[in-house]
Structure formats: structure tokens, C-alpha cells
Amino acid sequence: MSMESLDQFRSEVRQWLADNCPVSQRTPAQPGEQYWGGRRAEFPNADAQLWFERMRDKGWTAPEWPAEYGGGGLDEAQAKILKDEMKAIAARPPLVSLGIWMLGPALLEYGNQQQKEKYLTAIVRGEHRWCQGYSEPGYGSDLAGVQCRAEDKGDHYLVNGSKIWTSRADVADWIFCLVRTNTDAIKQEGISFLLIDMETEGISTSLIELISGESEFCQTFFDNVKVPKENLVGEADKGWSVAKSLLKHERKLMSEMGTDIPSVDPRTIARDYVSYNAEGKIANSEIRRQLAEYDMYIQAVGLTHFRGFEERMHNIQGNSPLIMKYVGTEAERLKGEALLALMGSSALGWEGDEFSATEKQALRQWAMSKTLTIAGGTHEIQLNIIAKRILQLPQ
Amino acid sequence: MSMESLDQFRSEVRQWLADNCPVSQRTPAQPGEQYWGGRRAEFPNADAQLWFERMRDKGWTAPEWPAEYGGGGLDEAQAKILKDEMKAIAARPPLVSLGIWMLGPALLEYGNQQQKEKYLTAIVRGEHRWCQGYSEPGYGSDLAGVQCRAEDKGDHYLVNGSKIWTSRADVADWIFCLVRTNTDAIKQEGISFLLIDMETEGISTSLIELISGESEFCQTFFDNVKVPKENLVGEADKGWSVAKSLLKHERKLMSEMGTDIPSVDPRTIARDYVSYNAEGKIANSEIRRQLAEYDMYIQAVGLTHFRGFEERMHNIQGNSPLIMKYVGTEAERLKGEALLALMGSSALGWEGDEFSATEKQALRQWAMSKTLTIAGGTHEIQLNIIAKRILQLPQ
């Protein structure tokens, strides 16, 4: 699309957002205020519903997906404009969804026509809430070590085993799963990619409490669960390709962590928590340095996001996407430690009224940052990937 | 020895040093002023000779070696007292010698009576200057990868190959060498420990220039060099044990680097090279932090040296000796970088009169610190050793 028509598109988007985004939806959503969709979902409030429905009707819950599946049909440049314009007025995402972020792109690549029609549309419309079934107890980083078994029973698979880190499996409608369909094959071979309705008999979940005090994750158990064969994505035993494609999207998502989620920013809260000297500098030079180093790092990460986008626009093949998960979560780690350093004893509150909501959030954010460098491929796995795929060091 | 007699010993030592150490020998020796001994050695000056001869006659060039080989016969506690008292008056070491630091202890453990008598005495008396023949080109860290061949020819070995990092082989009288006597055996097996007279026909050396501009090291070539069988230390093919014992002493030596060698100390020169604010703090807080972190690290290393000594005195088996090479050379690395940060453009001079001797020395010291984390077992090898021997992590 030419620069001119992009400019035209930008003003249209800006106008539409000004007309359609309720004012209450123009502040960062607190965790409880996000709309995740699904059969059991309720809207946190009427404005959230209005905003969701308007965006859904434009196809802008999934701006880049084809219009035939309910998406917005935008190209990457247009999608970025929409994102930038939403960011400019701090508009909330109308729908938060693993289906949009992760499953959808994989289905677009590997799903058959029937699957695309059935699942993509439901995702865009917020009708299905999805969770992810990759890791297993004992096989955290070793995704190819899948033990969860799916036996071929003619018209269906019989699934037995368990998955861990299934985020909010307790409220999800569907789970996308890596299962082992062939035990003779080695590692990556013999794995299949299955879509499973969480209401199927034999599925149960239990919540895992994290050090941040949150319980976003579950362990999910499959006990003789029957899954129709039509729920297989791609070929049987060849699910690893689907899985890898999806992992790319997860990495991308993780690398953008913190850019959309409302969070306590050490740069903006500093003034309330540290003292300054006569020159206007933070008096504790170590805290000041820590803040500056975080600030400089996050700037570099932001610029690299932008460079990656520009390179794709210009069809330049760059390596930056492969580092984004590492540096994005590293930035969150630095942010968490900077918050604790800046806020001192104020950021050590776990509960109770003696600490403000911001203070308690800062602490939880710090604790959650410890999860980010592990989930979605640990720091170590990311470094392995860089060493192998980019640097091509001997294995 | 009882505390009382140690106190008595200390006052005797103090008195003796006061009476016998020439005043000119009570300042740190510049590199050219050290006495390394050997057939070709000349004393830098008359006082250095006087000081050496007095110490030699006490046996204190090698204070802990048995008196029968010309050593001082002191125990560790006494030796430490001597060292402390020498340090207190900044007395120079009368003789600087790889023979004392490395070969001697190994000979004491593995040499036969004849070898001890012949070599130890000559070392103590500064008659032989030794160099080390361990590493080979292409086998830097992999000491067991010895390729230098010693064929058994009945009454002698015929040595062919080359050694690298043979320090000052160009002026040394003797070299102690790891050679391969059995090519069928694997790695560590089949290696022998040989003593070779550098004047033997077929030996040649070439100097290697380092990034610090110094040329302490050589490559040494052996071309059909005949070595009498009596020069074998320990058993044939079993030289690896001798080598390991000697490496321990090298590590210990490296870990003490900088404690005896005169060096530019960032803590003492700071005042001349940075500006201070009204509170008396170094104005550039990053430089101040770097200095403090070096200072705190070297304190910790010094205390750990002392703790290791105390533990040995109390027969406590500690692991600290195995970390000292790593932390000692890490301290030198931090020191080098701190010097450059503190001195700014003043520490960037390579040659010429526009930089003071101290400034040029600081730069060389920084460059030399890059060698220290590699020579005598790289940082990486040290970490492997800790992982294996102390932490017992699976290999």
C-alpha cells in the first residue's frame, strides 16, 4: 500500500477510534477488567461490551486475519497503524485471547478449510477461550519429550496423560495440545497437534500457585478422553511443525510482554519513592544507575521492535525476531529489580492496607518477571536457539 | 609450634631483616630489577646481590624446603611470619624463580633422591633458571593433548615437537616438559615428565609478543633432542600425576599474582586522576562505583587467602584453594579496568614522554591482566574444575 493511502488509512482509523472507543476503555485495564471471551465469560462492564462488539464487527479483534474468518483483513503496515493509534489514546485491547495470539496463526498455516471456518471465526468473535497444552511435568524445556498419549481408535483418539502450565485451563473452553501418537518414533517424530474441547469427559484441572501469588496456570489431566479425529491439525505424527510455528508466535507475544499490559513503570514512579539532590539527581547513585540502565535497555528493545517491523515492511530478512523473547523478558526482569530498588521497603508489601495498590502491584510484577524468563521457552532455550540458528555454532 | 615460640620467631626474623635487608631492597622491584638467577644471570646491582646471598645462606630463598636441599626448613606458620615481616618492610623477593614456585614442590613429591639433590639445591642457590613446557600450539587448555614426542632410545629419549608459552625460555637453563612417551595410550596416559637442559643440541626458541607489548613468552622447538633417561621424573607414562601436582602450585601462584608484584593500585592513585565533589566523593559516580567494587572484591580475595591459610593451620579441609586462581586473576582483571576508568585518557599511552611511567605501567598492567585469566588454566578451565571437583556436577 502506498504511503499516501496509509496516511489516509491512519486518519480514518483515528476518526473511527475517536468516535467508537468509549472513554472508560482508554485507560490501561487492570487484570480483572480484561475481557478474555469464552462460553463462560461475562463482560466486566457495559462499556467493555460495547467496545468489544464494535471492534469485533470491524474484524479488529484480529486485524490481520482474513475477513472471511471474521478478521480485519489488514496488512502488517495497516495493522501497525491501528495498533499505534490505539496506543495513542491508550485504548484497551477489546479481547485478550491466546486463540488470537497463538492458535490462530498456526491454524491459518496448517488448519484445513473446515477447521479454519469453525475455530477462527469463534476466536475472533470471542466465543471460544483457548488454553495451551505443551509442557508436561518433568519436561519443561524439552517440549519434544511429549508423553501425553493419544491412541488411534479408528474414529477418535483416546488421550491419557497430563499437561502443565495450561494457563487458565480452569475457565478455558478448548485446549490445543501436543500429544504422542507414535511411541516407536523418536522425539519430535510421532507427535500430533490436537484440539480438545475442555468439556469432554475425563478432563480435570488443578490450579498452580505462583510465587507472585497468582494462579494463572493449571495442571490439566486427561483420563481416557475421546477426541474426534477431525480435531487433528495437520498430519498425524507431524504435529511438531505446527508446534514450532506456534512457538514463534508465543515468543513474539512474550517479547512484547509489558508493552500492552498495564504495569508500574519505574521511570514514572521514581519521583514518589526516592529523594533527589540539589542538582535534581536521584541522591542514591546506585539506584539512579539502575534506573538509567533499565531505561536505556528498554529503549533499545523498543527500537529493535520497530526496526524488525520496518525490516519486514522492506522485505529485509533480519535476525532480530529470534532475540526478542530473550530481550523482552530480560527487560521485564530489569524493570522488576529496578522497581524494588527504587521503592525500597514500600515495594515489599504482600497484602494489607499499609501498602498502596501500586506498591503491591510493583511487587507482584517483580515476582511475575521471574516467570517470564522461564515460560514460553526459558532464557537458556532462547540462547541455545540463537547459538544454533543464527550463529550456527557446532552442536 | 606453640604461639609463644612463633612470637619469639617473629621477633628474631624482624631483627634479622632489619639488620640484613639493604635499604635499597625495601621498595617494590621494577621488572628490570628482579633477580631471576641462572647461569647467564647478572645481578641488577650490588645490593641485590648482597641481599640474595644473605637470604640464600639462611635458606630463605625457599623457606619451606628442607634444609638438606638448601631450603629454610620452616613450617607454614613460620614461613608466613617471614613473608609478613618481609612485606612489612616491603622487602623484595631475593630470587624470583619458577623453580621455587612450581618445579621444586613437584620434585619434592615425585623426584628421586638424586634428582632432589641435584636440582633443588641448584634452584635454591639461584644457579638454574627454569621454564615450563606444558602447553602446545593447538592445545592451549587441553594439557593432556600433548603431541610433543619422546621416543625411548634405550639410554635416552629422543624428543621432537614444540612447546608454547614457555616463559623466558630464551634465557632459561632448563625446561620441565610434558612429553608423549606412548602414542597408543589415550590422553592422560602415556605422558611423561622430563627435565631438559636448554643447552642440548636441537633446541631453539622464538619470542612471542603479547598485547601488553611484553615478550615474556616463547615458543620452544625440539628437533631430535637427546635427553638422558635419568631426567625422567616419576614413572614413564605416568607423568600426568606429576603435572597435576605442579599445576596446583601454578594455580596458587597465579592466585597470588599482584600481591608481590609492584603494581599501580587504583585505590592509591585515584586522587591524582579524578575530580572530587564538595563532599569529598569522586564526582563521576560510575567511576567511584567501579573503584569501590574492585576494592571490595580484592578485600574479599585477601581475606579468603588468609582464611585458607588459617584453615590449613587448623587442619581444616576447605575448598577455597580451588577458587583462588579464578578469583585472584578476576581481581587483576577488575583492577585493570578500574585503572583505565579512573585514569581516563592518561592511561591510554603506549610509549613516549607525554605519559608518566606510572601511566604507561597502568596500561601495560591492564593489558597483562587479559593474559592472567587465560594463562595457567583459563577462567573456563577453573570453572570446569569447580563444577567437577567441588560441586560434583554430572560430566
Add this chain to the structure above:
Amino acid sequence: MSLVLNEEQTLLQSTARDFLLTNSPVDEFRKLRDSRDALGYSAELWQQIADLGWAGIIIPEQYGGLEFGFQGLAAIIEETGHTLLASPLISSSVLSASALVLGGNEKQKNDFLPQLANGSITLALALEDGNHHDPLGVTTSANPSDGGWLVNGRKVFVMDGHSADQLILVARTSGAAGESQGLSLFLVDAASAGITRTRTTMVDGRNAANIELENVAVGADQLLGTVDDGWTILEPVLDRGRIALAAELLGSAWEAFNRTVEYLKEREQFGVKIGSFQALQHRASIMYTELELSNSVVMHAASAVDDDPAGLPAIASLAKARMNDVSKLVTNEAVQMHGGIGVTDELDIGLFLKRSRVAMQLLGDSGYHKDRYATLNGY
């Protein structure tokens, strides 16, 4: 200076280790945390500890203490780091006991030290006015009134302050924030009129109180030391507290490290033990070097309390700064190396991470102590 424990100290340490592993393993702390126990530590256990003499270990014999020296106390506290013991050992037996020993008059010592030593009362030091350690910055005021003073202000982050029987208040009788002259210490009954204490629940599951002081009347006999000259007592008291915290951090860092090394030996991924991955080995080895260095620094600091009072400030800052940094490194690495299980509440490793961050802030973060160390060394 001695950097090895003597026989008596070694015995004390191994006794402490056995006692704590038996009576107060990490599970006990977890129960306490989960039950939101009002006291925040086990009263029963505390009495046992007092019976062992630990509460009075640095208190002179004439006041009912063991008079065993600070190095022994530090050895015990290091052991408490291994099991995450929640107890008033640092607030009462280190900080408050030291304040009384160093600054109390005969009557004050007689009144409080024996009870402190036998565990029948606890004391807490109410120091911080704000969210960053800043003892010279205290502005809580004590204004003359009726031959005594009226104290006004707000104290935060007071270790075990909600349950202490007596509080040692740090207040300003003259001078301005930043000056050492003008600080005074007062020993007040925690139930005195004008004192409102609120317990806070912190990330480490322990408690520190916020304390409102509104016209708290103190008499001349409640002054600890000399008026305006509190700093001469407070500074060495704080240095002892810092060394005690450094010892605790050392113990908990070793424990987190040891548990991680064990995990590396057990856990398999990709068909091999993860401890065979060289990248993890090197990171573990580097941590090991830092912990070995820390052993020397903390032991030296503990011995300096009794042997080298003049050198104490720099030595204490060296120890606290180092243990802040090493603890941060080790606990972060411990969680990361445990992977997914490391960030669940179920595993104990997260408890070490959380305690680390609180202990790092107590009595001075790394920036505070590096700055102080540099200043004391003339740069």
C-alpha cells in the same frame, strides 16, 4: 582476627544446625506464613531458643547472658538463614540487646537485659522514617516537655515491632536531617499512650510494623545514652545488625545454592541431567566462588565486632553490600535454574528469593553500603 571458628563456636554452630533442622525446618516457616500467624513467629520455639541461651548470647553474664561473643551469634544466625527461621533474633537479640549493652545505664540494663536474655520480653528498634534506610535522615522529633520529651513522627519497616514489649525509638532532639549530632534514643513501653502499631505483611511472610508516634511522652530515665549523642550508640548497633543480616543472607544463599546444585544433579531434560550442561555448570561455579569469598568476609565482619571496633563501619558495609549482591545473584539464579517449578509457590526456593529481597533492604541496600564504604575509604 580469626577466620576459623574455635572449638566452642564450632560446637555451637553444629548444635544450632541440628536444633533448627529438627525444630524449625523450612516447612515450619511455611505453616506460619500460610496461617497468617498473628505473632509472626512461634512463641514456643522462641522460648526454646531463649532456653538455649541464644537470645542472650552477646549479653554479659552479670545480666543473665552467655557473654559468648558476636562471632558465635553470627554463626547461629547463619544457620537460621538455612531454615528461614522467623524469630526476633536480629531485632531483639542483636539490635536491641546491643543498644542496651552499649548505651544503657545500670538500671536500664538490670531492668531489661535479663528478661531479654531469658526470652520473657522482646524489644525492637524503631528507626526508619521512610522507605529507604537513612538513619541520619531521621526527622521523627522529640521536643522537651516536662523534664522529658514528647515524641512525634512515624516509623516504618520496624522488624517485629508489632509484638515487641519495648521499643527503642530513634528521634531527633536537635539538628537537621543528615546530621549525626542531635539524634537520641529512647526506651519506651510499646503500650505507651500515643503509640499506634500496625503490622504489615511482607513478601517474605514475616512482619514489620508501621508505628505512629503521637505526643508519646518519655521521661529522662527513658533516655538511652546521652541526649543528642545517640549516634555514638546507634552506629555500632546498626553495624552489628548489618553483620547479622549478612550472616543470615549468607546462610540462605548457601541453602538456595545447595538446593539448586542438587536439582541440577537430579533433573533430566533432553534425556540428560541438566547439571551436565556446561552453561549451567559455569554459572554455578561462579556463584560458588562468590559464596566462598562471602564466607571469609562475613566471618571477618563477625570477628571485627569484638576485635576491631575502629574498622567496624567499613567492614560491616563490605559485608552487607556483598551479601546483598550475592544473595540477589544466587536467589535469582536458583529460581531460574529450577525452571517452571521454581516459580511455583509449592517449591521452597521462592521463599528464599522473597526473604532475600527484604533482607537486602533492611539496614541498607547495596547502593547505601557501597557509598558508605567508599566514603570511609576516602573516595
Add this chain to the structure above:
Amino acid sequence: MSLVLNEEQTLLQSTARDFLLTNSPVDEFRKLRDSRDALGYSAELWQQIADLGWAGIIIPEQYGGLEFGFQGLAAIIEETGHTLLASPLISSSVLSASALVLGGNEKQKNDFLPQLANGSITLALALEDGNHHDPLGVTTSANPSDGGWLVNGRKVFVMDGHSADQLILVARTSGAAGESQGLSLFLVDAASAGITRTRTTMVDGRNAANIELENVAVGADQLLGTVDDGWTILEPVLDRGRIALAAELLGSAWEAFNRTVEYLKEREQFGVKIGSFQALQHRASIMYTELELSNSVVMHAASAVDDDPAGLPAIASLAKARMNDVSKLVTNEAVQMHGGIGVTDELDIGLFLKRSRVAMQLLGDSGYHKDRYATLNGY
């Protein structure tokens, strides 16, 4: 802001790469260093570079330049980092050209820019009074005399100052050290009476002059910009220099990194390629992430010179601080990973280490730029 080069810039960069690899590989620099060449760079090569237009790349066409924009120049300078080119590109074509373009009057521009662009003369900026970058701290004085000034002082670390035809002197006409007001810039012939230049030989094998200024008489027509107001020119000039140095450091860090990765793939120890050791892989991967981030930061900074003058100070400090740190990390690791051979003078990797340390000090070390960045961002 654009974070990809356009077609013309890409072409320029690849032309530069080819030219430098052919005409000025690292070996050429080594010869220059070993011969203790009096000029410190190859005059012949410099003329070729000028013929390519690089010397005048940011100079307006009307003064004989290419007027190509700063991003193109930065792309070239990054390439010079790969081959360690010694040339007056930064001293003359970035710093001095910028000072003339931003601050010169018509006559000054006409007199010097065309010659600067065609390579017939070089200029140097004589800024530093002391051993740490401190432009506001300048105390070199310029006192009124005969309708002009007499300049007295001593300048150090003047890049290519010993051979420049003209010097831009930074001197204080009023105010005190630390104040931006009161600095003035003067354009003087290097052969003027009272100027004594001494070449220094630095660790990187390049040269910087120490310059004594003793009653150097300058006329009113030699003033660059307005009296006392030199800072308004000097600050953007320095920021351009910092970005140019950041670009050079980026190029040389990539080169040192690439050579190290190649070495890891070739070198065998213990019977395997050392690149298969995971500890080295992870360290290499971490460096790679830093270099990728650096690509974005440096490109952004170069584009900001033309596109975002208001944001330039913070952006320049971000770039210089980052490249100082990344270059230090990468060159240290490069030497360490090369092992024994890495510390021999024979291998080129040491040359990258040495150049890194000089470029880190030029126009501000990390501490300087982190401090400036924080101040500009209000903390």
C-alpha cells in the same frame, strides 16, 4: 525516523565495505602502527577517501560536499570499525565539518569547507583540558586583546591534532568551569605562534596530540559562532561525534564478535570444536542480543541527527553509553575466548580490544553518558 537504510545508503555502505576491505584491511593498519608512521594514517588512502566524497559527505553541495546526510556517514564509519581504519574521518569530517556547518559564517565556510571536502586540508577539534571528557569544565582561557583574544591553556587527547592544518579551539571567554555560558570556539591555523603540538602514541596505535597554547593571538574573524555562546554549536557537534564513535564501535564490535564466532567453529580442544561448549555458546548468544539491540540504537541515533535535533542529546548519550559497554564486553570476551593466541600481538583481535578502550574514552565514558542521559530524562 527510519531504522532501515534506503537504497542509496545501502549502496554507499556496500561500496564502503568493498573499498575498505580492498584498500585498507586490518593488515594495513598494523603496518602503519608498526612503522610508527609520523602522520598516523595513510595520506594516499585519505585522498582516495576524499575522492569518494566521504570527507564531505555531510557538507552542503554549495561548499563542495555531497550533502548526503548523517545516516550515510554513520554507515561508512561503521564499516571503518570493521577494518580499524585510521583516518581523520571523525576528527575532521564529523567534528570539524559539523562545527563549520553549524557555526561558521559564510566566509569561514567558503574558506575551509571545500578544502575539507576535497581532502586538501584536515581540521581537528581541540577540546579537552584534562584526562576525562568534560566539555563544560574547559578552563583554557581566551582573554580580550587588540580587538581579538589571547588564548592560553593546554589541550590533550586531540584526535589527529598533530597533523591538522587548522584547529578549532574551545576556550573560555567568560564564566567558570561547569557553566555552558562563556565558552567560545576559535578557528586557528595550527602553525600559529604560541601553539606547540606533541604527538602522543596511544595503545590503539593511533595518535592524539597534546597542545600547548601560549598567548595564541586570534582575531575577531576567527571566532566560530558567537562569543560566549559556543556551547550552542559545541553540544550538537559533540553529539555527532559521539554517534560517529558509537557507529565505529558498533562496526568493530561486530567484527571482533564475528571473528570470535569463526574461531569457535574452527578451534578444537579436548577433541571437539570449542564452539560446541554450551558455556561459550550462551556467552556468544548474549553478546549477539546486545549487538542486535545496538544496531537499532546506533541507526536511530544516526537518523536523529537530521530528523530529531531536539531529542539528539539523550539519543546520543544512549548510543555512546551503550556502545562503550557493549564494546567493552565484546572485546574482552573476544580475547578471552581466543585463549592464549588472543593475547598475542600476532593476532588482530587484540587490536580491536585496544581501539575499543580509546574510543570508549573519546567524548565521554559510560559514566558520563549515563549521568547525562538520566539528567536529560529528569532523574
